[in-house]
Amino acid sequence: MIILFIRTIILYIAIVFAMRLMGKRQIGQLEPSELVIAIIISDLASIPVENTDIPLIHGIVPIFTLVMCEVLFSAATLKWKRFRTFMTGTPEILITNGKIDEKKMRSLRINTDDLLEELRKAGYPKIDSVYTAVLENNGVLNVIPKVQERPLTPKDIGCKPSQEQLPYMLVSDGVLMKKQLSATGKDEVWLKKELQKQGIEHIRDCLVAQYDGEVLYTQRRTKG
Numbered sequence: 001m002i003i004l005f006i007r008t009i010i011l012y013i014a015i016v017f018a019m020r021l022m023g024k025r026q027i028g029q030l031e032p033s034e035l036v037i038a039i040i041i042s043d044l045a046s047i048p049v050e051n052t053d054i055p056l057i058h059g060i061v062p063i064f065t066l067v068m069c070e071v072l073f074s075a076a077t078l079k080w081k082r083f084r085t086f087m088t089g090t091p092e093i094l095i096t097n098g099k100i101d102e103k104k105m106r107s108l109r110i111n112t113d114d115l116l117e118e119l120r121k122a123g124y125p126k127i128d129s130v131y132t133a134v135l136e137n138n139g140v141l142n143v144i145p146k147v148q149e150r151p152l153t154p155k156d157i158g159c160k161p162s163q164e165q166l167p168y169m170l171v172s173d174g175v176l177m178k179k180q181l182s183a184t185g186k187d188e189v190w191l192k193k194e195l196q197k198q199g200i201e202h203i204r205d206c207l208v209a210q211y212d213g214e215v216l217y218t219q220r221r222t223k224g
Contacts, residue, residue: 004049007056011045014060018067037070088137095133098146108135119143164212171195171209174221184211194218 018041041063048059077084092104094115105115115133116125118141124130129149134142154161168180170191181191192203198218200206207221 004052007052008049010056011049011059014063015041015045018063021067021071034070037066040066091137092135093132094135094141095127095130097132098128098130100127110135115141124149167210167212167217169208170211170216171203171206171218173208174204174206176203184213186211 019038044059044062044066048054048056073087077087092108094101094104094108094110100112100115105111116127119125119127119130119133122141122143124143124145129145130143131146132144134144136142168184169177170181170184171177176188176191181188191209194216195201195203195206195209195218198216200218200220205221207219208217210217
């Protein structure tokens with residue numbers, strides 16, 4: 001039982017490391033080749049776990065072989081466009097100026113119900129409000145609405161708001177984020193004073209502290 005436990009932990013760490021090497025895509029954003037690799041890796045990992053007579057290395061070596069292949073293929077797709085097209089395909093336009101491309105739908109084996117579902121998810125239930133709908137290689141449908149259907153922007157009304165900056169997370173779960181704090185140009189003394197103004201005596205008592213350059217948002221950790 002202990003051996004099985006240790007083997008499982010080792011394989012878990014190996015798979016996590018392997019997936020990290022492949023990149024940070026979400027499951028729904030995987031290209032076809034990446035999805036195939038992920039499925040095969042899961043099958044390879046289950047074999048040494050289920051059968052302790054099989055050496056652990058017989059599962060780890062094939063997993064990292066597949067990962068290396070994926071890394072090499074990814075590098076090749078960056079360098080050669082034809083290879084990238086072969087491996088990942090090309091985006092397909094399903095709607096043009098409010099008209100559905102029936103031939104393209106049939107070739108991709110997509111029915112109108114599926115298309116309408118994706119349009120509703122994007123916030124455009126009416127087909128005639130869509131200028132272009134593109135099915136990306138990862139299966140996501142990107143919708144470009146007609147001009148009269150798109151949301152109003154500050155540019156449309158001649159307004160020029162200042163650009164919002166990504167806020168800095170200065171404290172997370174009671175831990176000081178030193179790099180984030182340094183990036184703001186502030187120091188720990190300033191942060192402690194600001195926290196005390198909001199009734200938080202110590203950094204360890206702060207759940208989060210987020211700074212956008214003007215306002216410091218904080219929340220106290222609950223005890224228990």
